[in-house]
Amino acid sequence: MSDYQETLYEGYGQRFAVDRMLYEGRTEHQHLAIFENARMGRVMALDGVVQTAEADEFIYHEMLAHVPILAHGLARRVLIIGGGDGGMLREVAKHRDVESITMAGIDGKLVEMCREFLPEHSRGAFEDARLNLLIDDGLRFVLSVEEKFDVIIVDSTDPVGPGAALFSQEFYQACRRCLNDGGILVAQNGTPFLQLNEVQATAKRMSGLFPDWHFYQAAVPTYIGGAMAFAWGACDSESRKLSLGTLCQRFAGSGIVTRYYNPHVHLAAFALPQYVLQAIGKPSND
Template structure:
C-alpha cells in the first residue's frame, strides 16, 4: 500500500493511504487519479490536489447548491460551471422547480471517469432530461452564450491551472451578464485560513460587479485548513437576509432530503469570523 501526498500547500498538507489505485490518467488538461481510501472511500485528485471524496462530498455539494436555490426561491434555469464529478448536478436535480440545467465542464475525461469510478456522486443525474452538458471552457462559455440563468454555480478547481480564469474579474462580469434579473452567483473560494489572499482578491472583484456580495462557509474535512469559503454575488440584497421561517417553508415544500444543509445552517453560514471580515473590509453586521 502506498500513500497519496497532497501538494497544495508548501510545508503543510495531508496524506491519504491508497488501498487500491482505481484509475490514473493524464487527460488533455490535467493529471487525474481516483483511488480507494479506508476512511474517505473513493477519492479523486487532480494535479496533486484532492478534489472530492465519497465520505464528505455531500457537505460541499449541498451547500453550494441549496443555499443559492432556496435563497432565490424561484430558480428555473441553473448553470453549473465545472462539477465534472456530477455531485453538484445531483443536488440541483433534486429541485423539481428547476426546469433547465446547463453544465459546462472543460474536461470530458473527468465526466467519463467519474461516471465509472464515482457513480455515487452523480447517482444517475447525467441522464436527467433537464440537463444540457457542454464540454467547453467555462470562461469562454459565459463570455459568449446568449442564454441567461437564475442561479450560476462555479464548482471550479483551485485558482491554479485550468481553474485560474474562473476567479478573474472578467469571469464575474460575464456571469453577471448571464444572470436574469434577481439572479445569484456562488463560487468555491478555498479555505480562508490558508488562502486569505484569494478571498481578498475575490472580494475586490465582486465589489464592483454585484449589488450584494459576501461569503458563506462550511467545514468540509477533505479541504484542509479550516472552514471553506463560498463567494456569493447577488443582484438583489434581500436574498441574504431572508427570515429562517421563509427558508423553512421552502425547504419543507421542496421535499428534498439532505445530510448537511438545513435552514438554520443556511442562515448561520453567512456569519463570518472577524479575521475574514477585516480582510474583505466588511463590518461584522454586514
C-alpha cells in the same frame, strides 16, 4: 499499500493511504487520480490536489447548491461551471422546480472517468432530461452564451491550471451579465485560513458587480485548513436576508432530504470570523 500526498501547500498537507488505485493518468488538461481509502471512500485528485471524497462530499455539494437555489426561491434555469464529478448536478437536480440545468466543464475525460469510478457522486443525474452537458471552457462559455440563468454555481478547482480563469475579473463580469434579474452567483473560494488572498481577490472583483456580495462557510474535512469559503453575489440584496420562516417553508416545500444543509445552517453560514471580515473590508454587522 501506497500513499497519496497532496501538494497544494508547501510545508503543510495531508496524506491518504491508497488502498486501491482505480484510475491514474493524464487527461487533455490535467493529471487525474481516483483511488479508494478506507476512511474517506473513493477520492479524486487533480494535479496533486484532492478535489472530492465520497465520505464528506455531501457537505460541499449541498451547501453550494441549496443555499443559492432556496435563497432565490424561483430558480428555473441553473448553470453549473465545472462540477465534472457530478455531485453538484445531483444536488441541483433534486429541485423539481428547476426546468433546465446547463453544465459547462472543460474536461470531458474527467466527466467520463467520474461517471465510471465515482457513480455515487452523480447517482444517475447525468441521465436527467433537464441537463444540457457541454464540454467547453467555462470562461469562453459565459463570454459567448446568450441565454440567461437564475443561479450560477461555480464548482471549480483552485486558481491554478485550468481553473485559474474562473477566478478572473473577466469571468465574474461575464457571469453577472448572464444572470436574470434577481439572479445569484456562488463560487468555491478555498479555505480562508490558508488562502485568504483568494478570498480578498474575489471580494475586490465582486464588490463593484453585485448589489449584495458576501461569503459563506462550511467545514469540509477533505479541504484542509478549516472552514471553506463560498463567494456569494446577488442581484437582489434581499436574497441573503430571508427570514428563517421563509427558508423553512421553501425547504419543506422542496421535499429534499439532506445530510448537512438545513435552514438554520443556511443562515448561520453567512456569519464570518472577524479575520475574514477584516480582510474583505466588511463590518461585523453586515
